Amino acid sequence: MAETEYAVVLFYSTQGAIKAERALLRAGFAVKLIPTPRQLSSDCGTALRCAWADAEAVQAALEGAKVEYASIHKVTVNE
């Protein structure tokens, strides 16, 4: 079993999550939309996950594309 570190980005609006996904895919990042993990928020919405190694670059890309997000979290998953 290997541990993988991910960055999970939370958004206010689920449409904001799609906006982020569209902007990051265009910028060449590998990202995935996931249901917002329960431990991060009780929200029923959508969150965005990418490799933790990309976290800073993703943050910069989101700011560059004027995509608003609520917070970024480090999540470790046993896969």
Place this chain on the structure above:
Amino acid sequence: MIYFDNAATTWPKPPGVAEAVLNFVQHIGGSPGRSGHRLAVEANRVVYDTREALATLFGVADPLRIVFTANVTEALNLVLFGYLRPGDHVVTTSMEHNSVMRPLRYLQSLGVELTVVPCSSEGVLDAADVEKAIRPNTVLLAVNHASNAVGTIQPVADIGMIARQHGLLLLVDAAQTAGAYPIDMDQMHIDLLAFTGHKALFGPQGTGGLCLGERVELDRLRPLTRGGTGSQSELEEQPDFLPDKYESGTANGVGIAGLGAGVRFVLEQGIENIRQHEQMLTERLLAGLQDIPGVCVYGTRDARRQTACVSFNIKGIEPSDVALRLDEEYAILCRPGLHCAPAAHRTIGTYPRGTVRFGLSYFNSVEEVDAAIRAVRNIAMKKH
């Protein structure tokens, strides 16, 4: 069959619209923004992509500042009921559709002050008259971009300048122009752009929306409805961010999928090309109708100053009879009457009789225009 009722709703639609609707129903179908599974996410992407296409078309920097509604009527009601308070003053025009006029008349009965600026008998609004109507308590100018009764295009950019200079918001009813005439919210200083999806944007019926400019204070603009948004489910209060604040309840995913295809078609064809084609048809139709003895054409009669919506009457025949004969004898479909705009018909002098309205679209041809002119000539001649 010749379909000339595009000012009411466009038909046919570009082929991609039906395909997008079918694809959503058959293969996507999840609840946009509600669950995190792949079909819900895909549905949410479809909704976002339509927002993005609309943002490109109207020059909106952030697609999330576009909120979807059931039609332009709901978008207009959202602004009028959400923004105006008793004691506020609002300026509108005598060319408005009832979707602006009826909410405003009702709000007037609740204590909102209303000025209806008269337009010329050609339906033209003088921007200077709007400025003269402004009072210390004026908060909003609500203006029709183009008349659905006679097609007259109003000087919206000039009114936008006036709104800026006086610190007011400008609300534009773009039902007749969105998709048919270039609109840039920034350049025209439009703060609130209300559009309907089923006319020149070629979407299905039941789609529309509102673009919120950067100057709109969201704290002041109350939502028309509150409810589930798929976001902040832990809260019992309505979210205050966009677009969720103004989008409660499951979205019209099917319709919005079709609307996206319609808007992308407009972007691919190019709004300038669409306008050019419609203007050419309008010019031909105006000339042909005015050449018929006993036919009176209303509005500016200048294709450059109007949309592809042409209103006329035949002397001695009621508009409803003309429309019935056009349908039964020539398979030409149009709309007679007052077109939900009694104030506009008073302005151009056709109240209560109304007019016969030919609403053309990008999909109409020169041959169809010529056939319609011949049909009107025949009807007019038999009567004289």
